[in-house]
Amino acid sequence: MNSDPLSASEFDLPPWFYADLTATVAHPTLRHVLAHWETLKDGAGLPKASRIDPLDLRPHLPDLFMVRVAGDGQEFTYSLIGTRITEILDRDATGRTVADTFPADHPIVEIYRLICRRRIPVRTHGQVSWVDKEYKSFESVMMPLTDDEGTVIKILGAAVYLPAP
Numbered sequence: 123m124n125s126d127p128l129s130a131s132e133f134d135l136p137p138w139f140y141a142d143l144t145a146t147v148a149h150p151t152l153r154h155v156l157a158h159w160e161t162l163k164d165g166a167g168l169p170k171a172s173r174i175d176p177l178d179l180r181p182h183l184p185d186l187f188m189v190r191v192a193g194d195g196q197e198f199t200y201s202l203i204g205t206r207i208t209e210i211l212d213r214d215a216t217g218r219t220v221a222d223t224f225p226a227d228h229p230i231v232e233i234y235r236l237i238c239r240r241r242i243p244v245r246t247h248g249q250v251s252w253v254d255k256e257y258k259s260f261e262s263v264m265m266p267l268t269d270d271e272g273t274v275i276k277i278l279g280a281a282v283y284l285p286a287p
Contacts, residue, residue: 133229138248141233145243145263151182152263155280156243159265168241171267171276182280189220189264189277195238198231198277210283237266238274250283259284 133141147153158178162169176183184206190199198220208214215223224230230246237244243265250260262281266274 133233135229135248138250139229139246140248141229142245142247143236143240143242145245145265147245147261147263148247149261149282149284151185151282152245152261152280155179155182155186155278156263156265159243159278167272168266168268168274171269174267174278185280185282187279187281189234189279191234191238191275191277195235195274198234201276207281207283234264234277237264237277241266241274 133139145156147156159169162173164170179186184204186202186204187200187207188202190201191197192199200215200218200220200223203214203216220231220234233244233246236242243263245261245263247261248259250258260281260283262279264277264279267276267278269275
C-alpha cells in the first residue's frame, strides 16, 4: 500500500469494505456524532480527547467505540466498544489490539494510521457477510482526538449496522 494514498481505493475490498476519506456519512447517528466532533475543535486544530463527554453523546453510546493510539500512531487498542456493536458482532474486543481483532489482510490498521497521520475523519462502509444475523451492511465514521500537545492519542468511532432491504 502507498504510505499516504490520496484516495481510499487502495483500502477498498469490494463489496465488503470501502473507505471514504471525505467522511461523507449517510446515517443520522453518524452525522450527529461527526457534527459533535466538529463542535469540539479548537479553532483549526483537532478536538482534544479530554473534551469528550459521554453524556453529550448519550443516545449514541451503544454505537460508539474508542481506539487508544500508541507507538507514534502505529499501534491501536480498543478501549471501549458500545453494547449494540458487541451484540451485533457477537464479540467484545475491548482491551484487544486492532491487529489481533481483524484478519492480517484487513485494511483497518492502515486506515487508523492514515487518520493519525493526516488528522482527518474517515468513513467506512460495506457488507457484513461474516455476521449471521439480519444485519447485512455497515457504515462507520472514525475521528482523531488529541492530547494537549496536539498528538493524536485516540480515535473516536461510531458504527451502525443495517438490515438487508
